[in-house]
Amino acid sequence: MAVKDYLRERYFPHMWCPGCGHGTILNSLIRAVEELQLHKNEIVMVSGIGCSARISGYVDFHSLHTIHGRALTFATGVKLSQPRLKVLVPMGDGDALAIGGNHFIHAARRNIDITAIVMNNRIYGMTGGQFSPLSGPGVKATTAPFTTIDDNFDVVELATAAGASFVARSTAFHVKETTEILKKAIMHKGFSVVELLSQCPTHYGRKNKEGDAASMLDLQKSGTAKIGSKALEKNPALTPRGIFVDTDKPEYCEEYDKIIAHATKENIS
Amino acid sequence: MAVKDYLRERYFPHMWCPGCGHGTILNSLIRAVEELQLHKNEIVMVSGIGCSARISGYVDFHSLHTIHGRALTFATGVKLSQPRLKVLVPMGDGDALAIGGNHFIHAARRNIDITAIVMNNRIYGMTGGQFSPLSGPGVKATTAPFTTIDDNFDVVELATAAGASFVARSTAFHVKETTEILKKAIMHKGFSVVELLSQCPTHYGRKNKEGDAASMLDLQKSGTAKIGSKALEKNPALTPRGIFVDTDKPEYCEEYDKIIAHATKENIS
Amino acid sequence: MSENIRFIQGNEACVEGAIYAGIDFFAGYPITPSTEIAEHLARRLPETGGKFIQMEDEIASMCAIIGASLTGKKVMTATSGPGFSLKQEAIGYACMTEIPCVIANVQRGGPSTGNPTHVSQGDINQARWGTHGDHSIIALTASNHQDVFNMTVDAFNMAETYRTPVVLLFDEVVGHMREKLVIPEEGEVEIVSRLRTSLGKGVDYHPYLPREDGRLPMSDFGGEHKYNVTGLFHDMWGFPSNNPKTVNELLRHLVDKIENNVRSITRYKEHFLEDAEYIMVSYGSSARSAIHLAKNRRAKGEKIGVLELQSIWPFPTEMVREKCANAKAVLVVEMNMGQVTAQVKAAVRKPNRVFLANRIDGKLITPADIKRLLRVIQGRGV
Amino acid sequence: MSENIRFIQGNEACVEGAIYAGIDFFAGYPITPSTEIAEHLARRLPETGGKFIQMEDEIASMCAIIGASLTGKKVMTATSGPGFSLKQEAIGYACMTEIPCVIANVQRGGPSTGNPTHVSQGDINQARWGTHGDHSIIALTASNHQDVFNMTVDAFNMAETYRTPVVLLFDEVVGHMREKLVIPEEGEVEIVSRLRTSLGKGVDYHPYLPREDGRLPMSDFGGEHKYNVTGLFHDMWGFPSNNPKTVNELLRHLVDKIENNVRSITRYKEHFLEDAEYIMVSYGSSARSAIHLAKNRRAKGEKIGVLELQSIWPFPTEMVREKCANAKAVLVVEMNMGQVTAQVKAAVRKPNRVFLANRIDGKLITPADIKRLLRVIQGRGV
Amino acid sequence: MARQKLKEILINRDWCKGCGICVHFCPTKVLELDGKEKSTAVRPEDCICCRMCELRCPDLAIEVLIEEDGNE
Amino acid sequence: MARQKLKEILINRDWCKGCGICVHFCPTKVLELDGKEKSTAVRPEDCICCRMCELRCPDLAIEVLIEEDGNE
Amino acid sequence: MNRVRLVFSGSGGQGVITAAIILAEAAVMYDGKNATQSQSYGAAARGGGTRSDIIISDQEINFPEVRQPNVLVCLTQDAYNTYSSIVRPGGLLLTDTKFVKTTKKVDARQVELPLFEEVMAKIGKPVVFNICVLGALVGITEVIRPKSVMSAVADRVPRDFLELNNEALDLGFTLGAESQ
Amino acid sequence: MNRVRLVFSGSGGQGVITAAIILAEAAVMYDGKNATQSQSYGAAARGGGTRSDIIISDQEINFPEVRQPNVLVCLTQDAYNTYSSIVRPGGLLLTDTKFVKTTKKVDARQVELPLFEEVMAKIGKPVVFNICVLGALVGITEVIRPKSVMSAVADRVPRDFLELNNEALDLGFTLGAESQ
C-alpha cells in the first residue's frame, strides 16, 4: 500500500501550524507502518488531548481520541480485551507526563504490549504555550514569565525505571532513524516507549527565541547524538539518541491468558 | 521531650491490627523526630488514605489526613506556602504508588523539600487485601485469587529516575537503621524518599502463608541486605537496604524565592 | 442444595447479574463498600474467559472499560463515593461518544472520605450531574438481592440498547448484607446486545449517524470499519466539528435518546399502593424499611403503601405523578437531605404535601423513624 | 491613562479581583478557556510576594490550594469543564474539612472535551452536585468585567466567612472578551479574612466546635495549635468518628451554614424590573443578551425586564419568587438544557409560566433568539 | 558508654495487643505472653537493656527503664 | 542499489503551509518558497533524490517520484 | 417458629461473623427459608467489637436489623455488657464461661457453657471455637436443623479441615443439648 | 458617533486580533469610551481565518457580537468572501489590494489600499502591517482620535519597536486620509 493510503486525506491539510514537528512525526510513523506492511484494520491508535493527540484523526486506523492524559488507560482496555490488535499511543509531553504520568509508569510496569510515542515539544502547544514537565529549568512559557524553575523528567530514565521493555529516543529531524526505531517499537512484544523530540515554533520557538521551524530542527541535530557515538563521548551534555532498552519480559496479555487457562482448568477439576 | 510527648496518647491504643508493621514505623519515626529535637509546632504531617495514613492522627504535630493518593499534593501546598515548616508525608504503597504515583514522581521532579515515607506492606491493607503495585508477581490477594501477574515498581529506582535527591530503604525490622535514615531524610534539603518495608499480617501474611507478625519480620531480616554488604554481593536477589541517593540539587521553594526576588525587583525598575 | 440458589452479599448478587448479562471485561480499583464486586469478578471472569484488571486508580478503570467496550465487549466497573467522583470526567466521555458501559456505585456516607463503612444515599444527584456539561444518564437501583441481580442485567441491557453509561446506585446495606438470590435459568431473563452495523466491507459506515429510530449501530474496533471516536463534538464520521448545527443536533440527540425513552427505562415496584392514602416513595435499602412499615400498618388497617423506585434517572416524573395523584401525603424515605424529594415535589400536583423522611447519620433508617414522621404528618403527634 | 482603568479579558478581571481580595497562593493546570487566569497570576503573584505553582494536573492543583489555605493563605485555582470534573473529589474534601478556597470554572461546551473554545453554561448543576455525598456549596457568576471583579472579591470573602469552597462560574464569552474594568481604590470594597481563634498557647483549641453563631475560628498550620484535619466525619477535635450523633450534626452543620445564610449570600441585579410583565431571568454572558433585548424593547414601550442572578448556589428561591410574583411569564435565558430553569420553576408560584430560552450550539444566545421565543409566549407568533 | 542496668520494663497493658514481636525477638527471652495475651517480663533479671522490644513494639506499649551506673 | 533519477517532485499546494523545512534542508537547494509561500522545485535538475524533503515535510505535501534505471 | 432474630457478638478474631453466615446460609440453602445476615464494619474488624444480625423467616424479610433478638450470643465481656439488655424478654442468651461473667439480671434464659475450654481440651484448636458455638446453639434451640448446619459447614470449610469442624459442631451440639 | 461596530478579519499570522485590541483599548483608555473586543478562537488561531468584533460606544455595551458592522476590514480573500455581505448598508469596507480582489457588489463604501506593499516598500517589515491597517482606518474614519491610537500602540509595543510601529501607523494614516 502507498503511504497515503494510511492517511485520511479528506481531513488534510491538517490542523497543525506551519513547521510543527508533529506533522513530521506523523510522516515518519505512517512510513514505519507501511514498511511493516501492517493491515490498517489491525491497528488501533489511541490518543489523548493536545496538538499531538490530533494525530489519531489523520490516520486511517481504528482511532480513539480520548481525554487529556488518559490515552494509555483506554489503550489498556482495548489491548487487553482484544490482544490481537496493534495499539499505538502517541502523546504530547504534557499528556504523557504531566497529567498522564501515572498511567505512563503503570503501563510500563505491566509491560502491556502497547507502543507509546511521546511527541515531546517541551511545551503545552494546544493551550498556548505553558511549560511542561519536559521543559526543564530556564525556559520561558506563558506560565513561567520569569522562566521555569522546575527540573524536567528524563523520559528514557523514567520509562526504564518503571519497567518498559523497549525504550528509545529520536527527533523530528532524524526522520529515517525515527522510522526505524518505530518499526522496532511496534514489533516489540511488551510496552515500548519512543520519545521523539518535536518542535512547536508557534509557542516554544517564539517564546524562547529559537527561530523558525528549520532552526529548531537544526537544534535537534546539534543538541543530540547517537548513543555510542564519538560526539556523545566528547560532549556528554548532548541528549543521547537511540535504543536504550530492548529486553524480553513477560507481557501482560500473555500472562493473563495463562491465568485464564489456569482458572478454566481449575474450574473443571 | 520524651518520645510519648510526640504522641496523641488520647487516641491510643491505635487502630492497627496486632503486629502491624505500621505501628513500628510510627515508633521509629517519633524517635527520629525526638532525637532531632524538632519542635512539634514546626512539623506538619500530611497523609492520604489507608491503614498507613492513619499514622497522622497519632502524632502530636499539625496533621492533615487527606484523600487517597493525593497527600503529596496537599503537602506541596503546605510547604510552598509556608517553607519554614517541616513536612512529613507517610504513605501506603497503594496510596503512594498506585493512585498516587503521578504526584510521587512530580514531587520528586520538583525536588520540593518534603520527606516522603512509603510504608510498604505490599498490599492494600485498609480495603482488605487487594494487591498493590509493589506486590510483585506471584502474590495472592483478594483481587488476585490465581496470584498476581503484575510486575512491581522498585521504589528506589523510580524515585531516583524521577529526580528525588535523597532515596533510602529499610524495614520495620531494622528499627535503629530506620530511625537513623529518617533523621537524615528529614534534615535533607530537597525531596527525600524513604521506603520502609512493613508487614500486614492480617491480609498479606494470611493470604501468602507468611505466618504471624514475628515471622514476617524474620523475612524482612533474611530477605534484605545492606548495600555494600557481603551478603548482598553473595546474593543479589536480596532487597538492598541503605541510602541510595543523597545529592544536592536546587530545591523548589528556594528557587521560587529567587523568582519572587527577581519579580519584585523587575517590578520596581 | 439447589444449584441456582445462593446466600450472598448484594455485591456478589451484582456480580452474578453481570455474569448472567454476559460481562466480558471489568476494570476497577478497590474501595469500600464496593470492593467485593471487584474481588468476586477477579475470580469469576477468568473462569468464564473474560478479563479482569485492577488499574492504578478509578480514572484509569473507567477509561479502560470504555476502551474495551469499543472492541465489542460488555464492560463494567464498580466503585464508591470518592471513586465515583474521580470517574466523572470519563463518564462524560462515554456519554459523548455513546459507548455502552455499566458503573456500579455502592454508596457510602459522604461528602469526602466521609463514612466508608456506613450507609447513605447521597450520590443520587451526582449520578445525574457529576460530569461537566449538559447530558443525560440512566441510573438504576435496588433494595434486595433479587432486584440487584435484575437491575444489573437491566443495566447491561440498557447500556447496550441506548449506547450510554448506566449507573447502578446501590448502597452499603444492600451491598454488604447477605440474603438469598435465585439465579434464573439461562434464557429466563432477556439479554440484550448492542446493535451492530450490517454494512459490509467497503461500504461507508457512519458511526455517528443515527438511524430513523434514533439508534446508532456500532462496529467493533478491529472489525472492517475504521472510524474515529472523540469526546469533542463530532459529525457523523466521528470527526471533530464545532459547526453550530452539528453541536446542537448532537447534544439534543444525547439528551433525547434517554429522556424520550423514560417510559421504557422506568423500573418500579408497587407495595400496597392501590387505595393507599399515604404513599412512601423510596428506593434502595431505605425502601426495605418503608415496606416493613407498610406491612405492619396494613396489618393494622392503615391505608399506606410504598412506591419503590428502581430507576432514578431519567426521573419517572409522570409515573410518580400518576401513582401519587390520590395520596393525602407523600413521604419520600431516603438517606440524604432530600435529593429524590426535590424530584417528587417537582412531579406531583401538590408539592407541599410531599415530606422527607430521612436519616443521614450512617445508620439505616428504621420503620420506627418513618412512623414517627408519619404520625406528625397525620397530625397525630409524635 | 488612568491607573485604575484596564481594558482586559474577563479572565484578567478575575485575576485583578483575586489580587484585590488578597490572594496569596494559586495552583493550577492550563485548560481552555480558563488558562489566562493562571497565566496572569504566574506573573502577578510573585510580583506581590505570593506563590504560583503549575501542578501536574487539576486534582493536584485543587489539593495544593487546600494545603496552602491551611497555613492561613488566601487561595484559588481555575479551570474549565474537564478539569472541574477532576477536582470534584477534592472539592468535597474542602467542604467536609471547611477549608476556605475559591475555584473558578470558566465554562466551555460540554459534555466531555466538547467544544473548548465555545461558550456554554452547562456546569451549573455540576457545581452543586459534582462531588459525592450530600453537602452545600456557594457558586457565583457574572456577566461583565466589573462584576467579574466584584464577584471574585466576594468569592474570597465568602470562602473566608463561611469556611467553604466557593465556585466562580464564568463562561467563555465573559472570560475571553475584552472590556473595561475600573479597579476600585484600596479600601473601597470590603475585604474579609477568616476568623482566627483568639485562644493562646496551651489553651485547648477545638478546631471543629462551632461557636454559637455557627462559625469556627481557624488556626493556621504552623501556629500554636496543633490539630487534626480529616475528610472522614470527625468530632470537635477533628478526629475521625462515626458516632451517629456526630455524623448527623456535622452534615447538618455543613448544609445549614450555607442554606441558612442564603439571604446574605444572594447576589443579583435588577434591570427594568419594576412593573415588568415579562421577566427574563439570566446570568453570565446570556444576561448581556437579555439586557440588550430589554433595553431595546423598553425603548419601544414593552414592559420587560431582567433579573440577573449573580449567585446561583444556594439558589435564591425566595428572592426569585418575590421578584417574579407579578410576571405574566418568566423566561429563563441560559445556555444549557434548562438547569436554572428547573430551579426557577421550583421557586415560583406558577411553574407552567416559566419558559426556557436557550441555545446550546456553542454560540452566544442573541437578543433576536430570545425575542423569537418571547413572541411565541405572548401568542404573537414567530 | 556507661554499662546499663534494668530499672523496670513498663508494659502498657491497655495498648499491648499481644502480637508477640517483643517476645520473639528478645535476645534473652525476658518476655512472654500471659493468659490474656499481653506481654509480661517473666525474666527481667536476664534483660540486657538492648531496648529492641521497646523500639519494635508496634503498639508503643513498652518502655525499658534503665539505671545508668552513677549517671543521673 | 540502482542509481536514482528524478521523475518529478510533486508538491501538494493545498497542503503545503510554507514552513520552509524542505527548502532549508535540501542538500542541493532544489526547493524555494514562491510568492504565495508555497514550496516549489526551482532546480529539479539538481535533485539527488535523497527524499529528505518528502520525509521531513510536516504537512506530507511532497512526493519525490523517482525513475529507477531500467527497473520498473 | 415463623421469624427468629439473632445477634452474634464478640471480638474480631473469634469468627463470630463466619458463624453467623453459616447459620443463615444453612437456613436458606438447606431449610428453604429466607434469611438475612448483616454486620457492623469498620475499625471493629481490627480486633475491636464485632456484631452480626441474623433474621430467619418463612416470609420475606425487609428491615434487616435486629432490635430485640430472640437469641443473643455474647462471646466477650464487652459484648455482654453492651448487648445483654437488648435480648427479647423470654429469649435466649448464650455465653461462654471463659470469656463472660454474667453479672446483670436479664429477662431471658441465660445459658453459660464452657465451650472454649472444651474445644481446647477435646480438639485443641481455637479456630473451631465459633463452629462449636454454632453447634451449641443448634443443640439448644430449634432455629434450624442440625443437618443443615452440618451441610453449610461442609460447603464453607476446606476439605482438610472438615473433620475438625464436624467434631467442634458435635461437641457444641452435645453441650448445648445437655444444657436443656 | 454614538456606537460603532467593527469587524476585523484576515488570517492567523496577520495580527488582526492585536490591531482590534489596540483600537478598542485606545477607545477605552484614551477616549473615555466603552468598548468590547471579542474574537473567534480555536483551530482558526493556527493559520486559518480569524475574526474579531469590536464595539465602541459612549454607553454601556451588552451584546458584544457584531451582526452588521459599520466598519469591516478584510485582509484576505477568504475573509472578504465570507464577510463582505454583512457590512451595514452605507458602512465602510477596507481591504488591502495585495490580498483582496473586490469582486462582489457591496452596499458600502469600499476602500482598497496598497497597505502591505507600501509597508514592504517603505518600512520593509511585514510584522507592522496590522498597525498600518489601523493607521489607515483612523485616517479614513473618526472612530477614534489618532493620538489615542498612538498612545495605545505605545502601551503595547516593546520600546525598541515603537519607532517602527509609529512609522507604520503614520504611513497608514496618510494613505487612509488621502483616500478620502
Ligand SMILES: Cc1ncc(C[n+]2csc(CCOP(=O)(O)OP(=O)(O)O)c2C)c(N)n1
Ligand atoms: C483534564 C484536562 N485538563 C487540561 C486540558 C487542557 N489541555 C489540552 S491539551 C493540553 C496540553 C497540551 O500539551 P501537550 O500534551 O504537550 O501536547 P501538545 O499540544 O504540546 O502537542 C492541556 C493542558 C484538558 N483538555 N483536559
Ligand SMILES: Cc1ncc(C[n+]2csc(CCOP(=O)(O)OP(=O)(O)O)c2C)c(N)n1
Ligand atoms: C479515591 C479513592 N479510591 C479508593 C479508596 C479506597 N482505599 C482506601 S485505602 C486504599 C488502599 C490502601 O492501601 P495502601 O495505600 O497500601 O495502605 P495500607 O492500608 O496498606 O497501609 C484504598 C484503595 C479511597 N478511599 N479513595
Ligand code: SF4
Ligand atoms: S501550537 Fe505548537 S504544537 Fe500546536 S500545532 Fe502549532 S506548532 Fe504544533
Ligand code: SF4
Ligand atoms: S489490615 Fe494490615 S495494614 Fe491494616 S492495620 Fe491490619 S495489619 Fe496493618
Ligand code: SF4
Ligand atoms: S510487641 Fe508490643 S504489642 Fe506486641 S506483644 Fe509486645 S508489648 Fe504487646
Ligand code: SF4
Ligand atoms: S530490652 Fe532487650 S533484653 Fe530487655 S526485654 Fe527488651 S528486648 Fe529483651
Ligand code: SF4
Ligand atoms: S516542508 Fe512541506 S509544508 Fe514546509 S514548505 Fe516544504 S512542502 Fe511546504
Ligand code: SF4
Ligand atoms: S529529494 Fe533531496 S535533493 Fe531532491 S528536492 Fe528533496 S531534499 Fe532536495
Ligand SMILES: [Mg+2]
Ligand atoms: Mg507538548
Ligand SMILES: [Mg+2]
Ligand atoms: Mg499497603
